[in-house]
Amino acid sequence: MKIVVIGLGHMGGNMALTLHAAGFTVLGTDVAESTRNKIAERGLRVVAPKALPAADVYLLSLPTSAHVREVIESSPGLLQLAPKGSVIVDTSTSDPVVTRELAGKVIDAGLEWLDAPVSGGPAGAASGTLGMLLGGEATTIERVEPMLKAMSARYTHVGAAGSGHVVKLANNYLCAAHLLTTAEAVALAQRAGVSPEACLAGLNSGSGRSAVSEVNFPRWILSDAFDSGFTTGLMRKDLRLARDAAIDQGLSLDLLNKVVEQWHADADGLSDSADFNHITDAILHLAPSKSSSDQEDA
Secondary structure (H helix, E strand, C coil), rough: CCCEEEECHHHHHHHHHHHHHHCCCEEECCCCHHHHHHHHHEEEEEEEEECCCCHHHHHHHCCCCCHHHHHHHHCCCCCCHHCCEEEEEECCCCCHHHHHHHHHHHCCCCCCCEEECEEEEEHHHHHEEEEEEEEEEEHHHHHHHHHCCCCEEHHHHEEECCCCHHHHHHHHHHHHHHHHHHHHHHHHHHHHHCCHHHHHHHHHHCCCHHHHHHHHHHHCCCCCCCCCCEEEEHHHHHHHHHHHHHCCCCCCCHHHHHHHHHHHHHCCCCCCCCCCHHHHHHHHHCCCCHHHHHHHHH
């Protein structure tokens, strides 16, 4: 299976290297020459976007739906460039409306489509342990299954084209909400004299646990690492897409709207380039720990 990976950032670059290490014939490309050079130094063959060869699979890892549209329709233009029968796999977190439009064009051009947004961050991409949500035909999934198994610990077929991106937006909405609610829970416990570590141990033994309490807090927040590889700007973008998807379906989701608002409330203080886990800073800083004696004196 010959695979071209388009977009060699933190996610795409690591996915390309993982597939290369698994024995696939992999070629990478990115609009930024410096990014191409960095991946080439790690052993992956790269070319400029205009020099893409024929391949069995074109794996996209791009920031937005607009970038996906550009790659498919114009630069380099996979609708014209990709051989008939090849598969376009979009691992980006994209607008489902745009995804379904592009999937239709891809299929009309004699190609196959799979939206396959991922979870697990750069570390999951590097270790081949991503979670993947798949939208497309079961026969297409079967064709690329060896590639999916090399990239992921688990992949789930959730429906027709666009469905993967719908569920990914739902997932990221929950993650964004859990960061806020878990930070508030930890702040509540901390103000009452319970350490964040003890609070999380309790939460993770009960029904309030989540990936945020089990992974994000110990790995990136309490450790003060904040190096997840996923930015606040990308989460804000995904939340806007989730809100737009709800509006498109005629839904008025009050909690979703409040989460979107809170993530955008401190755009000056919390930049788009910051690690997305920093959304907890303002909440946690409201609740310095009280000692038991302080509580007794009060």
